[in-house]
Amino acid sequence: MKVLVTGAAGFIGSHVSRRLIADGHAVTAFDQAEPTTTRAPWIRGDLRDSEAVDAAVAGNDVVCHVGAIGDVYLAAEQPMLASEVNVTGSAHVAAAAAHHGARVIYASTWEVYGPPTYEPIDEDHPCSPDHPYNITKLAGERMILSAGRLHGISVLALRLGTAYGSGLRPNSVFRLFIDRARRGDPITVQGDGSQSRQFTHASDIARAFSLACESSIGNIALNIVASEPVTIKELADTIVARYPTELTFGPGRPGDVAPALVSAERARDMLGWRAEKPFAEGLGELMDGS
Amino acid sequence: MKVLVTGAAGFIGSHVSRRLIADGHAVTAFDQAEPTTTRAPWIRGDLRDSEAVDAAVAGNDVVCHVGAIGDVYLAAEQPMLASEVNVTGSAHVAAAAAHHGARVIYASTWEVYGPPTYEPIDEDHPCSPDHPYNITKLAGERMILSAGRLHGISVLALRLGTAYGSGLRPNSVFRLFIDRARRGDPITVQGDGSQSRQFTHASDIARAFSLACESSIGNIALNIVASEPVTIKELADTIVARYPTELTFGPGRPGDVAPALVSAERARDMLGWRAEKPFAEGLGELMDGS
Numbered sequence: 001m002k003v004l005v006t007g008a009a010g011f012i013g014s015h016v017s018r019r020l021i022a023d024g025h026a027v028t029a030f031d032q033a034e035p036t037t038t039r040a041p042w043i044r045g046d047l048r049d050s051e052a053v054d055a056a057v058a059g060n061d062v063v064c065h066v067g068a069i070g071d072v073y074l075a076a077e078q079p080m081l082a083s084e085v086n087v088t089g090s091a092h093v094a095a096a097a098a099h100h101g102a103r104v105i106y107a108s109t110w111e112v113y114g115p116p117t118y119e120p121i122d123e124d125h126p127c128s129p130d131h132p133y134n135i136t137k138l139a140g141e142r143m144i145l146s147a148g149r150l151h152g153i154s155v156l157a158l159r160l161g162t163a164y165g166s167g168l169r170p171n172s173v174f175r176l177f178i179d180r181a182r183r184g185d186p187i188t189v190q191g192d193g194s195q196s197r198q199f200t201h202a203s204d205i206a207r208a209f210s211l212a213c214e215s216s217i218g219n220i221a222l223n224i225v226a227s228e229p230v231t232i233k234e235l236a237d238t239i240v241a242r243y244p245t246e247l248t249f250g251p252g253r254p255g256d257v258a259p260a261l262v263s264a265e266r267a268r269d270m271l272g273w274r275a276e277k278p279f280a281e282g283l284g285e286l287m288d289g290s
Numbered sequence: 291m292k293v294l295v296t297g298a299a300g301f302i303g304s305h306v307s308r309r310l311i312a313d314g315h316a317v318t319a320f321d322q323a324e325p326t327t328t329r330a331p332w333i334r335g336d337l338r339d340s341e342a343v344d345a346a347v348a349g350n351d352v353v354c355h356v357g358a359i360g361d362v363y364l365a366a367e368q369p370m371l372a373s374e375v376n377v378t379g380s381a382h383v384a385a386a387a388a389h390h391g392a393r394v395i396y397a398s399t400w401e402v403y404g405p406p407t408y409e410p411i412d413e414d415h416p417c418s419p420d421h422p423y424n425i426t427k428l429a430g431e432r433m434i435l436s437a438g439r440l441h442g443i444s445v446l447a448l449r450l451g452t453a454y455g456s457g458l459r460p461n462s463v464f465r466l467f468i469d470r471a472r473r474g475d476p477i478t479v480q481g482d483g484s485q486s487r488q489f490t491h492a493s494d495i496a497r498a499f500s501l502a503c504e505s506s507i508g509n510i511a512l513n514i515v516a517s518e519p520v521t522i523k524e525l526a527d528t529i530v531a532r533y534p535t536e537l538t539f540g541p542g543r544p545g546d547v548a549p550a551l552v553s554a555e556r557a558r559d560m561l562g563w564r565a566e567k568p569f570a571e572g573l574g575e576l577m578d579g580s
Contacts, residue, residue, distance in 0.1 A: 050370060076440060079381040079433055080340060087429060088373040091422070095370065126416030130436055132381070139377060139429035143369055146420055150366060 002026045003213060004060040004102075006047060006093065007067025008040065009033040011167045012107060012160070012202060016064055019206035025213065030056045031067065037167065047089030050096075057096035062213045065093045065144070066107040068137065071169060075133035082136040090140030094147035094155075103154040104144055105212045110159050110198075110225055110262045112138040120263035123159070123221050134257070145219060154218040158208055161225030161262065161275075164282060165202030166289055174286055177236060181243035191252035193233030196259045200226040201277035208273045215271055222267040226275035229261060238283055292316045293503060294350040294392075296337060296383065297357025298330065299323040301457045302397060302450070302492060306354055309496035315503065320346045321357065327457065337379030340386075347386035352503045355383045355434070356397040358427065361459060365423035372426045380430030384437035384445075393444040394434055395502045400449050400488075400515055400552045402428040410553035413449070413511050424547070435509060444508040448498055451515035451552065451565075454572060455492030456579055464576055467526060471533035481542035483523025486549045490516040491567035498563045505561055512557040516565035519551060528573055 003020050007013035008029030017038040020027045027040040030053075034042055045052035047067050057063055068086050069075050075082035090106070097104045113121050114128030129135045141157045148155035168175050177187050208224040233247075240247050267273045293310050297303035298319030307328040310317045317330040320343075324332055335342035337357050347353055358376050359365050365372035380396070387394045403411050404418035419425045431447045438445035458465050467477050498514040523537075530537050557563045 079437070080378055080385065083373070083378040083381045083429075083433065087377045087426070088370055091369040091373045127418070128416070129432065130439065132433065132436055132440075135429055135432040135436060136377070139373075139425055142419065142425040143373065143422065146422055146425060147369070149420065150422075 001061040001213060002028070002059060003062045003064060004028050004030055004056055005064045005066060006030045008038065008042070009035040010066065010070065011169060012163055012205060013066040014038060014167055015165060015202035015206040016066055016209045019203070019210050020064070020213065023210045028056070028060065047092060048084050050092045053092040054096040054099060057093070057102055058100050060100070060102050062103045062105060063093055063097055064105045064209050064213070065090065068107065068140070069133070071171065072131065072133040073171065075136065076131065079132035082132045086136035087139045087143060091143045094144050098147055098151035098153050101153065104156070105209055106141055106144045106155065106157040108141040108157045108159040108221060109134060109137050110161050110223060111257050112141065112159060113260065115258060116260040120261040121223070122263050123223060123266055141221065145221070148219045154216065156212050156218055157221035158212060158224045159221055160205055161200030162197045163202050163205055164199050164286065166286070173232065173235070177239050178287060181239050181245040184244050186246045186248045187236050187240060188248045188250045189232055189236050190250050192249065193236060194231055196229040196231045198225045198227065198229050198262055199279055199282070200224065200275055201282040204275040204277055208267065208271065211271050211273050217270055222271060223262050223264045224267055224273065225262040225264045226279070227264065228279055229259070230279050235283070238280070239287065242287055291351040291503060292318070292349060293352045293354060294318050294320055294346055295354045295356060296320045298328065298332070299325040300356065300360065301459060302453055302495060303356040304328060304457055305455060305492035305496040306356055306499045309493070309500050310354070310503065313500045318346070318350065337382060338374050340382045343382040344386040344389060347383070347392055348390050350390070350392050352393045352395060353383055353387055354395045354397070354499050354503070355380065358397065358430070359423070361461070362421065362423040363461065365426065366421065369422035372422045376426035377429045377433060381433045384434050388437055388441035388443050391443065394446070395499055396431055396434045396445065396447040398431040398447040398449040398511060399424060399427050400451050400513060401547050402431065402449060403550065405548060406550040410551040412553050413513060413556055431511065435511070438509045444506065446502050446508055447511035448502060448514045449511055450495055451490030452487045453492050453495055454489050454576065456576070463522065463525070467529050468577055471529050471535040474534050476536045476538045477526050477530060478538045478540045479522055479526050480540050482539065483526060484521055486519040486521045488515045488517065488519050488552055489569055490514065490565055491572040494565040494567055498557065498561065501561050501563050507560055512561060513552050513554045514557055514563065515552045515554045516569070517554065518569055519549070520569050525573070529577065532577055
């Protein structure tokens with residue numbers, strides 16, 4: 001299939017692009033920056049530019065819409081930018097997909113749920129996001145899903161767990177911890193470290209996009225989240241055990257999303273997806289990497 | 291108090307402006323169009339222009355942020371525009387209010403709730419909007435409320451019932467029905483007419499904004515909805531009884547929001563607000579008007 005990947009130069013987008021190419025799809029990359037880890041043809045473009053998005057979508061069977069302001073700190077500093085890229089940009093993708101008859105796979109996030117009213121959280125759980133990042137990601141998801149209903153296109157939202165793997169942003173907790181530990185600087189856990197995340201490896205996320213491209217499931221959202229919760233302290237302990245550094249504790253970070261157990265059972269049933277990379281293995285590869 | 295009213299030339303904005311002036315506030319109007327029914331100083335500006343919004347908010351104690359793409363049909367045709375004005379524009383208002391220390395009263399809508407999971411719907415009911423209009427209105431509300439949490443400003447969202455009163459848009463069901471009936475053309479109810487709305491008079495809505503300006507209640511949303519549900523058929527029957535016309539029934543309109551009973555009990559308790567205009571009286575005034 002011909003697949004356009006938005007945000008293809010980014011962390012998740014590059015994993016998705018490589019996986020789709022490996023699975024035999026003809027991938028085109030859409031990004032402001034040139035992808036450095038894939039050989040896919042690259043269209044330089046901005047999601048805020050509706051004409052550029054429309055032209056890029058033309059001729060593709062599927063759009064994997066991964067491009068977004070995905071950095072929660074940047075979204076908090078520049079909520080207008082998050083709104084323009086994550087909401088209006090998604091509306092541009094939806095309009096272009098409706099125009100050209102393409103299917104859309106949207107990269108959403110488990111953070112759309114907000115505080116849990118029950119656990120594990122399934123896809124029927126209410127969504128109550130409270131931060132410019134998850135507010136705009138959810139609005140973008142809903143713009144895509146509403147275009148599916150209003151224009152009859154096939155759309156699917158994947159609510160991704162906290163992703164990790166090669167190519168992470170420098171301000172991710174993984175890179176911050178590993179980079180400091182390698183230099184022998186102490187690692188500081190914010191809060192008591194008991195908050196947990198179902199860290200989901202980018203290779204598992206990329207496989208979900210590949211399955212979603214092949215599938216005809218539409219007009220719903222599916223949680224794509226690894227089953228194993230890992231606390232920040234467990235993460236830090238594993239890193240500290242390997243490098244000549246120590247662990248310290250600092251004040252909690254305001255705006256941190258509270259932990260919540262998320263179920264990916266529906267993705268297993270409907271898409272045949274489950275996370276395969278054990279966390280210890282994925283973290284080990286990150287520490288082995290450069 | 292000094293109050294900036296965005297969208298002051300529009301239907302609800304003009305009612306809000308007049309009421310605030312009558313209550314002794316110094317109102318400044320912000321709109322692309324010149325308000326025709328108030329004498330407030332007017333700043334011509336676009337919510338999509340962050341600098342114009344910031345300059346307009348400066349010096350005001352409160353912003354009544356009413357301006358939006360409020361026409362559901364326009365929002366469906368141009369979801370990108372709805373996103374830019376309703377989400378990014380609200381982010382601009384939030385940033386300007388944080389910059390200048392102003393309080394924000396946001397005009398939200400009962401349509402943010404989506405299909406009811408229980409009735410009557412109170413403010414704790416999950417929000418699951420499914421149309422570019424209510425999706426973007428909810429995202430705008432959340433951007434405003436998140437700015438309250440992140441920047442410590444005082445913000446309040448009023449989730450308004452379906453509004454009616456003088457100055458309604460020509461494509462509102464009230465104006466369509468009355469204008470056709472006056473010409474002797476038959477009125478066509480889409481669907482069986484059993485769908486109900488808690489039509490809320492613009493004068494009651496304007497009073498809610500005035501109470502909200504005087505109040506210090508913050509960081510929550512309140513339903514501002516009249517208690518009396520009226521079906522579309524009841525509305526049409528009342529109009530048909532007065533004019534020499536007849537009632538016909540046509541196919542239902544896709545995308546119409548399903549009826550749901552909404553409670554404004556919390557606004558009564560916290561804001562001292564309740565709807566005062568009986569529907570028969572408000573509708574009679576509309577039919578008496580030009």
